Amino acid sequence: MIVSRLAKPLNVALHQLPRQSARNEINASRRMSGVHFRSGALKPKPGEMPFGLLAILCAVIPGLFVGATISKNVANFLEENDLFVPADDDDDED
Secondary structure, three states, X not given: OHHHHHXXXXXXXHOOOOOHHHHHHHHHHHOOOOOEOOOOOEOOOOOOOOOHHHHHHHHHHHHHHXXXXXXXXXXXXXXXXXOOOXXXXXXXXX
C-alpha cells in the first residue's frame, strides 16, 4: 500500500528530465490513472502483501528501541557533564 502511494510521485520525479520532447512522450505513455482504463473497464485488484502488519511491526519496534536507546544515552551524557540535571523538587508535589 505504501509502495503504491509512492509510485506516482516517484514516476513524476523520474520523468522530469531535461529534454522537453522526451518528457512529453514519457508522461503521455506512463501516466497512471485511477481505478479504470480509458475504455471504462475496471483495473484488476492490486496484489496485497500477506504479512503487511508483520512488516510494519518489524520496522516500527526496532525503530522505537533504537530511539529510546539514543535518548537514554544522550540524557545520561547531559547529566554526567552537568549540562542538564533534573530538579528533585518536581517529584515532591502531592
